[in-house]
Amino acid sequence: MIWRAIDEAEPGPKWAALFAEFWPSYQRWWLREGEDARPTYLEGLQALRSHMPEIVPLYERLCDLAGGGDQAARFLSFYRPPPYLSGCSQAVWPGKEPVLVRNYDYSPQAFDSLVLRTVWNGRTVLGTSDGLWGLVDGMNDAGLALSLTFGGRRVVGDGFGVPLILRYVLQTCETTEGAARALARIPTHMSYNVTVVDRRRRIRTVMMSPDRPARITHGAVATNHQDRVEWDSHARLTATVERERFLLQRLTLHVEPEEKFIQAFLRPPLYSTAFALGFGTLYTAAYRPRLGQMELRWPQAAWPLHIGGFPDQIRRTYTPEECTNLGR
Template identity: 35%
Template structure:
């Protein structure tokens, strides 16, 4: 298991209009063309992406314009729609239950933004930001939490990159049932598994460009949607092994910091970058790494940074409630 050092940051961005958000994301959005499809880099593609956003996410158009108006590159403004983004594939394992959401995000550390944001576009939201204003996972002030994993199938179609879908759900929904209703109507560009939690319910659903929203047997997900999983896919990703492990462990932060759930294949873009433990009814999230944790909340959000070492053995893993022993 290789070791990597990564700095995570926490940024208060409010409604995005005072320049803090733009200052933080400009290094990423200046390279926006690298994220976009070939069509998305054309004027016609940019117009189509904007129209898709206006059709499916009209509530967020004022925020889109406020953010995009601070960026010089037209590619950056198209990126914010996330309706013309090249496919990207990650690992990840997640589970919901007992009013909590627990997940490992597995990817290449150098290609993960690593920014925890506290925003207030339509309502207060805290989450792990990616690609401008999308979210890999997050919660809102109503007690709803959501996270994503790649669905394991290399299919791409018209629709949104799922980090913006999670942002949209948290901005517009209060409950799992409301979010499921929204999610059924949204086109998603690549297969994804989404876990949703509120104080009364937790569920995982499979979505994608070629399938209707399908509810999973329980509120767990790794990186497949259908069985059987091809032998080579299982060898590389261990998706069935991880799903079985998280089901057996339940909502247990300590288990997430041990193999097989904690992964070390960073050179293959499948190493665990962080563990997030959301308690949305309490408005709290704790991010875990080997030997290190960082709590944030709506009541006490603390901007700053943490530099952590990934790939270490865990000397004192958190207990099932997320506290270090």
């Protein structure tokens, strides 16, 4: 995988170039059920105005940078996108400087491999990109960090793709309580668990679903089910219950150093090698929101980044099997 870290304060030529590069693949994915299956431009715009009005001017600016086409604008609204599944584990290490640690388990062929630092609408946000302005994890300059896991339910409904909801929260919220309220309010098209921590060490996990009210918990751990397993085959494939128990034990049965806790994400049962099935661990991320630090980890490498800024960078990563084949 070729990773890039891009720092561009305002939407501009870097973002436009990324969109031009990624759009053919995203367009194929977006159209895989046919164009009529996707909402119209006006439906997406009206949904944004109803639920996330603060980012509508930003959306319109990005549509212009994307060329102003109808399909691109409909895709960028993230409203009722095609369904997609992931694995993922996440937990908050409750030290003096809290750390949100997560594994992202997904297909490398359907992933941006991109970290973006932006200062859109005056708010600095650093995180892992999905859909070129959505995020699967990230933090902002107010000291708020969050990440998502798939909620393990088949139901698909009216709502937004959750990466845009995470972007909205980081653009507009400063505290865990504010983030939890926004996550509970905005409709999502599939079920997800979002774990949030702020600089005052307040933790919430919000279980979001398209067909029932969101549930806000004080949980510091989330894997790929909500209150109970509702999709047995997916639960077995991803070992969601086993991963949740493992993390809960590490947080409740004994206190361990931060580094040891992070290292646990780089080994089974949290680290997944199911790359052929689309559920391999693509990266581990550790967010220290009080310090403004983000660190990406792999079994063979670490990549620290800071919300204060960095030069654009490129990194190449390998799965453990590739490392073995390469003699590394």
